[in-house]
Amino acid sequence: MLGRTREGLELSRDLPEDMTSTSAVEWRFGRAVLRTWGDDLPGGIADMRLVTGARRSWGAYRARIIGLGHLAEATYRAGA
Numbered sequence: 001m002l003g004r005t006r007e008g009l010e011l012s013r014d015l016p017e018d019m020t021s022t023s024a025v026e027w028r029f030g031r032a033v034l035r036t037w038g039d040d041l042p043g044g045i046a047d048m049r050l051v052t053g054a055r056r057s058w059g060a061y062r063a064r065i066i067g068l069g070h071l072a073e074a075t076y077r078a079g080a
Contacts, residue, residue, distance in 0.1 A: 005038045022061070025054045029063045033070060041078040048074060 012031040029051045036044030048071040052064050
């Protein structure tokens with residue numbers, strides 16, 4: 001997505017609120033990263049909080065684990 005942040009955000013604009021499938025979580029994860037990199041820190045934080053809270057019954061799901069690092073970065077950059 002190098003240099004194509006706007007395009008990526010447009011593709012992920014209307015994501016479902018349902019976070020019960022890994023596909024939904026992966027899309028939300030991608031949008032959270034794009035938002036954070038594009039300096040939409042509140043949007044990135046909101047999306048990443050949904051990702052890190054996704055279905056704990058999945059165990060150590062990589063999007064949740066990696067998402068914690070991205071959430072920490074976005075929260076730090078936002079001044080919290």
